[in-house]
Amino acid sequence: MSVQQGLGKFGAVLSFFDNLTVMGIRVSLFLFNLGLALIVFGVVCSRYLIPGSPMVWIEEMSVLLALWLYFIGAAHCTRNGSHIGGGFIDIWLTGRKLRIVKAIAIVIDFIIVVIFEILSIKYFIYLLGSNKSSLYLRMNKSVWEASMVVGFGLMAIFLIYHFYVAINDILKKG
Numbered sequence: 290m291s292v293q294q295g296l297g298k299f300g301a302v303l304s305f306f307d308n309l310t311v312m313g314i315r316v317s318l319f320l321f322n323l324g325l326a327l328i329v330f331g332v333v334c335s336r337y338l339i340p341g342s343p344m345v346w347i348e349e350m351s352v353l354l355a356l357w358l359y360f361i362g363a364a365h366c367t368r369n370g371s372h373i374g375g376g377f378i379d380i381w382l383t384g385r386k387l388r389i390v391k392a393i394a395i396v397i398d399f400i401i402v403v404i405f406e407i408l409s410i411k412y413f414i415y416l417l418g419s420n421k422s423s424l425y426l427r428m429n430k431s432v433w434e435a436s437m438v439v440g441f442g443l444m445a446i447f448l449i450y451h452f453y454v455a456i457n458d459i460l461k462k463g
Contacts, residue, residue, distance in 0.1 A: 315365075321357050325355060328354070332347050348425075353432065353433055353436075359436070359440075360437055361440055368443075392455040395448055398448055402441055402445045406442055413437075
């Protein structure tokens with residue numbers, strides 16, 4: 290999915306920000322995957338090369354990287370429309386009815402994502418004010434929660450665009 294070019298300057302601006310966002314998502318996914326792989330490799334090597342060396346901070350770091358990987362990955366899947374979906378509706382409905390049902394599904398997805406976004410923002414703000422920190426890394430717990438805020442926020446933006454495309458598709462194709 291890319292921003293449609295038929296919108297003139299507005300389409301060009303949207304296309305620029307879409308490409309910038311996709312590049313940022315792909316780079317961050319690569320870096321989080323690389324970091325997670327290096328951490329796990331480091332733990333395995335340290336077990337055999339330095340017996341008895343506790344590296345307890347690695348567990349917290351791996352969970353942190355995995356959370357960011359998960360939520361940025363979810364946003365990437367939402368943008369590309371590559372989440373798992375059932376084909377039952379595609380078989381049962383065709384044409385305009387199928388496009389309308391898919392648009393309704395996008396609205397339902399958007400409502401759910403916005404609810405989770407609001408809850409994650411509230412919890413993020415709570416964690417910022419509470420000064421709760423992780424046990425070994427001594428990082429504010431809000432860093433973990435920020436992954437949800439960013440991920441759900443990107444998902445909501447991409448769902449708005451999917452809905453826009455779906456409505457245009459219904460209006461143009463009938």
